[in-house]
Amino acid sequence: MRHEHLQPGALIAVSIVAGTVGWNGYVLLLPVAFAFPVLWALARTRRTAAIISAGYFLAASRALPQGVATFYSSDLWPGLFLWLCASVGFVIVHAVLWTRKTGARPCRYLLAAVLMAMPPFGITGWAHPITAAGVLFPGWEWWGLAAATAGLMGLVTRMWPAVALVLAGFWIWSAATWEEPRLPESWQGGDLELGASLGRDVSFERHRDLIVTVKDRVVGGARTIVLPESSLGFWTLTVERFWVQALRGTDVTVIAGAAVIDAGGYDNVLVAISGDGGRTLYRERMPVPGSMWQPWRALLSQSGGARAHFFENPVVTAAGRRIAPLICYEQLIVWPVLHAMLEDPDLIVAVGNGWWTKGTSIVAIQRASAQAWARLFAKPIVFSFNT
Template identity: 85%
Template structure:
């Protein structure tokens, strides 16, 4: 191999390793993602910066092709196409903003980080290195976010070795004292293993089974029980009456995922149910692009698809608590959790229906990402997933 090819090849290979390890689903490995800005800055050409960006992002999102194939019961080609398409925004932003001027790199990287955190580029802003802020600076809140941002900017300067050593020190200290956020005694998240049938089996028997499971859990001081995304299927007046009647005489409040459908499309939502009634608690801000959110449909005169409520309902009230809800895809991107944290919630609720991710690390990454954000702001997190 020629010497001029060795450096780019090495950078690309290391970026793939960084994306693979950083987004393996282990929360304490998230800081490995901080290697990306170093590799991006070490690129000598814009073409190498593009390849480094692609290698990192594609490695981080490597479970997507298999997951899409499972979801649509198809071969890998649609998943591969979506995988490559999803990387486009990340690669374009980091390629355009790469610069040979070393003095300008921190500001250019900061702009890239901001663009990948908010819409429109932030819609596919997976694998954002800033997610590791909660591992490096647990409990620091907004100061920790600022410190992590400063660290990312420092990693694209000539002083990156010194910055990396400082960040590694925080990482080691955090790993040595890491503990999971304590759950409120009155809350409980329930994981299910119902596969693709959850949300699709709308029979009365399925609802009875879920209610039996919930009433068994509503003991020992537990008053609020969280079920996964899509647990209730389509939310109808009949389903509402059935659940409300079943919960009468209990102090339990059930928070569960459902779909509210009308002529124009549907909302992916969370419903709060108790013996006193039910209410729509939360509308998902960012459904999965492509499979759920399909903004091109109205342009073609078609209806259908999930609606995106980009900056709506960042906080919801459950009993006496203020909660920050995150449904599935929202756990992989940046702005929903930060928008919620502006309002200083008491607890984070994270639900998902990940049956289609079997054999991948997608659900583990969702859990790790949510735990990192909750740890940054020192908030308890309630997790509920179906696999």
């Protein structure tokens, strides 16, 4: 009786540790998240399974309240509210699909994993254990995804100790031979430290400073420079002409974040600029829910908010390469990258504007997640973040 009384508390405590350690920004620790399905399967009641799910998810996303408070210049309460709301989908899916029947658990967990990877639940599908596939099976591509999925299913069976041992062997081998994703030739990401002013300071002085930053990297041999999300502020004809004139006579291409506004709202985009002209390259498929993507506005006949282009433009072409862009939030969830990998791009471009995450591990987690996917599919990756 004493053992049965202590077991739920121990499982919940370990789930919190798994969420905290697995999602701390170190890519080689991502496989710790594979502890979650084991703990979910060991739960003896649906209530315990729900609390285990909540403990894991809330621990993995623990930086959200502080980040939201910084973004809105408020106290922690709005962030705490959003933090709890975001966990609802994850908890409901895993609680509803939990079962005492051991034979049904692999299929039930597979269904939960798929639901949390795809919209609508996948819209807040952070901390998905499948992200660790790139650490366990680097370079295996779709076979690695299948192997990791099979491993997750095996971890909810009675054979989980043997499955865990096999996965641990792959993890140790991967850690011993780990290589960082390579940078494509002549491409370079430009990290900035401009804080909250990036995208808000739209003066020509700021644009001149960014052009100087680009030209400094060209001196180093780069010919395609990537700048962070929101770097250019609003994308207008005036801004386009300014940049095109600055790049005229060079063979440099700049890929940078911006916003395209109209009467109905705005698109969070990447634009490509060279001496020959500029164009909108990519429209974000999944803006941050709540702060950017606000679908309820349409129901209230209100305009504003960022549009979500869920299954559009997964791969775009710039500087002679087919690229899979991932803007900020898209690096934390599963379906945008898998959607892009279906079209076999040449490289991944991951950008973000993380000034509001200062003092948290959010940007590090974004980088680790994108890096893991790049290693799984053996793709070069270019990072560009503002902090």
